[in-house]
């Protein structure tokens with residue numbers, strides 16, 4: 001049975017905060033709102049007060065603790081490596097234990113904790129898509145036709161897949177003898193909203209001769225439940241995923257979603273035991289492909305005469321864990337891509353799990369800075385490595401009146417790959 005750390009178990013880390021303020025410059029929420037309560041040291045101090053029982057759980061305390069994207073940017077820059085994101089998440093769990101979940105948190109826990117219900121809801125949404133949503137120009141997303149709880153009408157949303165990705169394929173897709181076997185942890189974004197990313201994942205791994213297992217009974221990684229403070233749901237989902245991913249002998253568990261990668265690779269890692277072993281086996285798709293030598297294979301392809309200008313957005317859940325080089329290495333090696341860096345490529349897009357639902361106005365302010373950097377880069381496409389960032393960045397770009405399309409790097413990668421592949425030649 002999985003176990004998340006309690007707030008008490010972070011006492012030592014909380015007391016390591018020396019209130020130096022070095023984290024201020026790196027906090028996207030502070031950058032947008034300029035309020036001390038929004039920055040890491042304020043939240044760590046608040047978590048300390050909650051731990052000592054010095055403050056009650058009044059509205060102001062709840063509001064301040066909700067003002068965190070859990071992006072981890074502060075911890076990555078903190079001289080004492082204080083894990084503010086983990087401390088805030090533990091404080092939210094403590095609050096939920098004492099006061100119960102918010103109504104939105106209850107909804108998150110109810111849906112994520114029941115994968116079958118989620119499947120039914122997604123299929124219903126997919127079938128009713130044309131009634132519920134209207135199309136934006138140039139296929140840059142959808143907007144709701146009618147008001148819906150917790151979702152603002154001016155937010156750009158991706159369409160819901162008529163058939164979830166995991167239902168489109170058998171559980172095992174054989175590759176070439178001698179090549180690795182991997183489990184594809186799809187996550188909810190790819191399964192329900194961005195199946196084209198999953199298709200691209202399969203094409204890329206088939207090109208490399210890799211055997212891919214897609215466990216049918218995998219569930220959400222649990223990260224949205226972490227953000228909502230629903231600790232019991234996170235633990236239940238971790239148990240289910242451990243069981244689903246342990247049914248097959250695989251060399252690696254590969255993700256194409258930064259949040260899922262952090263869920264399996266970091267949150268499960270903190271749970272220890274077999275969860276830590278699963279975390280050890282987890283790879284981001286571009287780390288895996290770089291380890292398999294794909295950039296070298298791509299570099300041998302003839303370059304296009306008029307490549308597309310593409311920039312890259314670093315998802316926080318990869319950047320703060322040191323994964324920045326591999327996605328760029330693949331992008332730079334693509335023959336149809338002229339890669340350009342944008343300023344502050346590593347600043348948060350403003351999504352932050354449930355954060356952008358509770359605090360959409362601040363989320364938009366954070367996004368507006370990103371939009372200015374995207375425009376200044378001169379890129380026609382923004383590539384990233386996370387369905388959540390794609391959704392948020394496309395919304396940001398649309399709000400700014402820009403024309404850029406936001407894509408997953410995998411979608412660009414498969415444009416460059418030949419249709420014939422080693423797995424086809426073997427059968």
Ligand code: SF4
Pocket residue numbers: 016017018019020021022023024040041044074077078079080081082084
């Ligand atoms: S969290 Fe780290 S960087 Fe921020 S005030 Fe505390 S010690 Fe300084």
Ligand code: SF4
Pocket residue numbers: 026027028029030038039040043067068069070071072073074075084085
């Ligand atoms: S985790 Fe991100 S949003 Fe939260 S305090 Fe740290 S930098 Fe700010």
